[in-house]
Amino acid sequence: MSEAVLERPSAGFLPKWRWLSSEHPLPWLLPASALMIVFGIYPLLYALWLSLHKRNPVTRLNVFDPDYNWMKAFGDQRVWDAIATTFLYTGIALVIQLVLGLLIALLLDSDRKGYGVLRALMTLPLVVPPAVTGMMFLLMLDGSFGVLSRSLYAIGLLSPQYPILANSSTALAGVLLADIWQWTPFMVLIMLAGLRSLPKEPFEAAAIDGASSIQAFFKLTLPMMSKVIGIAVLIRGIDLFRVFDYVKVMTDSGPGTATETLTSYSGRIYFNGDFPYASTLSLITLILVIVASTLFMKIFRVKL
Amino acid sequence: MEQSFARRSLRDIAAVLTVAVFMFPLFWWALTSIKPMYAIFNKDEVVVFDFVPTLINYAVVLLGWSRAEIAIESGSTFGVGGTSSYDSRQTIVDSIVIAVGSTGLTIIIAVLAAYALSRMRFRGRSGFLNWVLGQRFLPPIAIIVPLVGMYKVAGMRDTDNLFLGYVGLIVIHALMNLPIAVLLLKSFFDDVPKDVDEAAMIDGATRWQTFRKVVLPMVRGGVAAAAVLCFIFSWTEFLLALFLTTIIRTVPVKITTFVTSTGSEWGFISALGTAAILPGFIFILLVQRHLVRGLTLGSLKE
Numbered sequence: 001m002s003e004a005v006l007e008r009p010s011a012g013f014l015p016k017w018r019w020l021s022s023e024h025p026l027p028w029l030l031p032a033s034a035l036m037i038v039f040g041i042y043p044l045l046y047a048l049w050l051s052l053h054k055r056n057p058v059t060r061l062n063v064f065d066p067d068y069n070w071m072k073a074f075g076d077q078r079v080w081d082a083i084a085t086t087f088l089y090t091g092i093a094l095v096i097q098l099v100l101g102l103l104i105a106l107l108l109d110s111d112r113k114g115y116g117v118l119r120a121l122m123t124l125p126l127v128v129p130p131a132v133t134g135m136m137f138l139l140m141l142d143g144s145f146g147v148l149s150r151s152l153y154a155i156g157l158l159s160p161q162y163p164i165l166a167n168s169s170t171a172l173a174g175v176l177l178a179d180i181w182q183w184t185p186f187m188v189l190i191m192l193a194g195l196r197s198l199p200k201e202p203f204e205a206a207a208i209d210g211a212s213s214i215q216a217f218f219k220l221t222l223p224m225m226s227k228v229i230g231i232a233v234l235i236r237g238i239d240l241f242r243v244f245d246y247v248k249v250m251t252d253s254g255p256g257t258a259t260e261t262l263t264s265y266s267g268r269i270y271f272n273g274d275f276p277y278a279s280t281l282s283l284i285t286l287i288l289v290i291v292a293s294t295l296f297m298k299i300f301r302v303k304l
Numbered sequence: 305m306e307q308s309f310a311r312r313s314l315r316d317i318a319a320v321l322t323v324a325v326f327m328f329p330l331f332w333w334a335l336t337s338i339k340p341m342y343a344i345f346n347k348d349e350v351v352v353f354d355f356v357p358t359l360i361n362y363a364v365v366l367l368g369w370s371r372a373e374i375a376i377e378s379g380s381t382f383g384v385g386g387t388s389s390y391d392s393r394q395t396i397v398d399s400i401v402i403a404v405g406s407t408g409l410t411i412i413i414a415v416l417a418a419y420a421l422s423r424m425r426f427r428g429r430s431g432f433l434n435w436v437l438g439q440r441f442l443p444p445i446a447i448i449v450p451l452v453g454m455y456k457v458a459g460m461r462d463t464d465n466l467f468l469g470y471v472g473l474i475v476i477h478a479l480m481n482l483p484i485a486v487l488l489l490k491s492f493f494d495d496v497p498k499d500v501d502e503a504a505m506i507d508g509a510t511r512w513q514t515f516r517k518v519v520l521p522m523v524r525g526g527v528a529a530a531a532v533l534c535f536i537f538s539w540t541e542f543l544l545a546l547f548l549t550t551i552i553r554t555v556p557v558k559i560t561t562f563v564t565s566t567g568s569e570w571g572f573i574s575a576l577g578t579a580a581i582l583p584g585f586i587f588i589l590l591v592q593r594h595l596v597r598g599l600t601l602g603s604l605k606e
Contacts, residue, residue: 021511022511025426032414040447042450044442121323122323124588125330131560132577136329139573144347147350228604235601
């Protein structure tokens, strides 16, 4: 931007009031800032304030007791279990979605007739409300009349005595199935965009040198796609870490607490009325998200 | 690379099969919505096509038919009972109000911020960008608990004041969509050469006039894409709507109330579910081109 433009007198505004004119960034950013302060920053500070208070269940008053909730969370086995489940869920889903997404993207990356339609169809799961996706899989995984469950019984992968969502060792897999169905297309889409942006020359050179397509994939495609993969993993990872919808709809954290994640545990505490403890747990979720994503961005040098 | 006919056909088959696997849940869902009860709850065998299709499920959730009317219509009283309301007309209105309202609010706020972030150089610019991006990382659960408290004090819960209840949820959905809208729109503004602005301003236009009359019309496609994504995200949002509202029910929240301790009304659930998916399908096909850019907050372009 040239100096001349910056120095232009702002029409009709005295120098003192210049920040009100459209030449100044303030009026442009004010609405967004106001929204983010009032409904973003303030609630966070309020959550912090709440987490430093102990709730008296009888009087329903919050009494200042700064380490009560944090120590309670630290000693609460359910919190540790929820953290473990959250990490397990995020890790498994991320790996499966990334690998599947990359493979499907390679499969669909063709200019031949019909592939455009296939790619468009592949995006459809993305717009289904996650709560509805949870319902879809709840129906298909129903222990007695679900079509998926019955197919699994038929091929002997599952026994009718142990319906997948009612058994604490398989329930998480059932929930993951919904997540994988809905979000693998997200990876496919991003990987396809990455594949299509790759230059052609290195691949032609490799082919002339006699490299196989598998060699070309590991030596050329993957390294050149690292930026794209990094962005996709970061965005997906953050969303996976706060998973709530599928768990709430499909198992409601059960059976027992087998599928309880951090978000669903704080949700449960919230509905029980202990706002200070719920706030503490949600802040723990936030801290873990910030730490994990910062580490990831530093280690893999990912930048959005 | 030359590929043999056999290899090509093999790939075609694999591609079609893969997509078919991903389409199956949608197909099954839509199929369930036109099944009569006996076909859904058949415990002896899975009924695929061997049933008489019916639109009763849609009549109940979209037209508000009562259970007595179903019994008369179907000539059977199988499974007719209970008092729950499956009439979802108000729910669909609620969802539309929330989604349209929050999309409008997000776009107005975001388009201003995105323009300044794309065009002006000022102190704290990158800090502001990071703030917006950080907002995207914020788990909704972290702000929802204190928000309910805030709304209670301010009398903004839907049980206090229905109008403010709508406003409350609209504002939160706008906040949720703000990062994606700002960053996406900024990437569209960045695509417009700065010479355009400078030419207009040399001709004597103010910043505002330049934005309003020259640059904004040039990113119309981008604004439409951002609006569609905001609409979809608001339409599909579950957690915030579940926690914040009791009278106002958006579709994802309403649909979960159809699961009861005495059994789930899968016919009604799948009918409302199918109806709820359709607008998203239409919209997503309209913005196919900008989808990747939107989902990666403007950092990847197709």
